[in-house]
Amino acid sequence: MRVLVAEDDRSVAAALVSVLTRAGHVCTSVARGSDVLLLHKEADVVLLDLGLDDADGLDVLRQLRKVSGVPVMIITARSDERSTVRGLTLGADDYLVKPVRLHELLARLGAVTRRYGAPSEIDDIDVGRIRIDVPAHRVLDSDVEISLTPTEFDLLVSLARRVGRAVGRQQILDEVWGDAYAAKSRSFDVHMAQLRQKLPALRITTIRGFGYRLESST
Template sequence: MRVLVTEDDASVSAALAGALTRAGHTCDRVASGGALLQQHQGADIVLLDLGLEDMDGLTALEQLREVSEIPVIVVTARGDERSTVHALRLGADDYLVKPVRLHELLARLAAVARRYAGLVTHRIETGDLVVDETERRVTHRGMAVAVTPTECALLAVLARHAGTVVSRQQLLDAVWGDAYSSTSRAFDVHLAGLRQKLPMVRITTIRGRGFRLERP
């Protein structure tokens, strides 16, 4: 996988690139948002720091999402909830707080890549809702609903088990992989995004058990 490491600290950038290269990936390194916007086309996935030379990483992410759906994992020292939620709502696929453990970073890379690769060819229909995992497309009564690849993957699991309670851990394992932390804010933000974009579809929280997409 070709990874574009977008990080203004040269030592951190070199360490990340070195670790990923040893794990079998190919890495390019840039230090600014402008360079990210110019060079992202040649990458499969972006690792994005939020402190860049020329702009805030959130601004860079917003501008990137205007022109590309390339997978983005934020890797930053900002661990506050506001930054996490903002990045995920702007279109980041995942959010990691430094210092990052290599095995977790590799697991997150693999999980995000699987979602974008469309390895599962499946079309799920429940009532007026259709989830196409291959095309990462969601429609309701024939009208397209704009969702991110991560939101689509999460909705697909719920739709596949419509009418049945799916635990939080089952959803995390299915969408993010076994290494994903059950306390991560990413899950809650993406679930909230689905509820906002699909108010006509009921996703019920069953306290202590999980979540259920209600059958129409």
């Protein structure tokens, strides 16, 4: 896999490149946001620090999402909720706070990239006026296409496959993010909030202490 590592700290960048290379990936390391925008077409995934030499990583992500759907994992020292929420709502697929456990990084890297190309045996799912075309990764609300990120789409499919049934939070985490995904991460809640905002016709009920249920009618 071709990985673009955007990190201004040379020691951190070298450590990431070393681990990824040993895992069989081909890495390009840059320290400037302008280089991310220049080289993203040559990458299968981008690891993005928020403190780059020439720009804030969130601004780079915002510009990148105007032109590309390449998977982006934010790796940063910023652990505040505002940065996490902004990063995920701007289109990041995952958000990791330094110091990063390298085995978890590799597992989550694999989970993110699988969401972009994994085939599915499910065809269409209809929930009220919402139609989910699983093979094409498309969602229609009364024939109007709704743009979802791959993570949001897989979260929706996980619930839609069990319309009317309670689905545990941990089960969704395992299906969408993989076993290594940290259950306490804010990523899940941000993506769920985005899904609800983009598809207000769907009623997703929170079951306290357990998980969620996608209701069969609106």
